[in-house]
Amino acid sequence: MKRCIIITAYLKKSIRQSLRLHDDDFIICADGGYELAKKEGIVPHIVIGDFDSGNAPEKDSETVIHVPVEKDDTDTLLCLKYGIEKGFHVFGIVGGIGGRLDHTIANLQALSYGCDLGKYVVLLNGNNVVTMLNPGTIQIQKRKGYKLSLFSYTEYCKNVTIKGVKYPLTNALLDHSFPIGVSNEILEEEATLSFDKGKLLVMFSRDN
Template sequence: MRNEERTMSICYIFASGEYGTQWPDIQPGDLCIAADGGFSQMQAHGVDPDLVVGDFDSLGYVPPHPHIVRHPAEKDDTDTALALSEGWSRGYRNFHIYGSLGGRLDHTLANVQLLCGLVEQGGRGKLVGPGMTVTAVHNGTLELEGETGRTLSIFCLGEPAHGVTLEGLKYPLHGATMTVQVPLGVSNEFLGGPARITVERGTLVVMIENQV
């Protein structure tokens, strides 16, 4: 596959966290990576991963798969981070990470950190879990759509985010500065049409209530 095709395709990572009812529509050219315990989720859905990554402490055994990248239990990166690095090294720039929310709070926060680092390197991504999808935007505009009343929250979790403009939401902002100390963007709502979240300088994390 050519590099430009990989940047258009999606790298799906299946992690060891909690899963809801959502499951991706995997297309030819997409890459599927099981990160440790995510292997059992893929098996349950009848999906064979292209690659299996991790130390396998969550899964409890090394799966019989022809493409395994095994790591020691004592390491600097999480299994999800290692899976993301594998996808990035193969030319993928759009990542959908399932099983990345819920469960241990420290792993959830680590995955949000990974998401911020991803968009700050020019990639795109989202974390998908039970009841919520999390995405992020860096120095740019994120366009979304949601039915009237659907909840989303917008957070600055690092350096101050400047020039924040929210359009098409119940509570708009125009050129505001958001900081990690003040939860200014919590519990906003879609108005039933397109919404735009713009940050001129900085990174914003966007948490969206999943549709039932």
């Protein structure tokens, strides 16, 4: 399945350290993300932003969308909405974690926005891989050197069960004010996760 990759303006590691690009990826740069892509020789299909965090590329108007500085949506959310309008279902948002806290939270909310529309959106920055899930059952592949954490993004996530981990849960209630799901470990090649109500923030993290 073709992916839509969104490159944000803040990223400590390189783009290619954060994810492996595919030849058929559709690449959008959010504002100053264009400068990061340019440094790595990555040519985006389109650049969207108000360009308050970087210079607008010298390209045809068909490949650059200028938006006002004063607006409701962040540049990253505008990129996500653009990709959704183009029919993509799988998104990788590169960067956007660990800089300004307000931007990090806004990007987590972008995950929630995509989740509400049934899209699979992942936020990556080299040390973290974050996604948002609706109720169901999934297999989670182990990532060597990473800790797995589960957080309730809604007030509650009900009947959370996770097997194949160091600290299993069975029909647990996770709420948004107690971090019981932090820093778990997958013991084998994959773990099984299920829950039946709420939105769950799933995060792989490692130290620098």
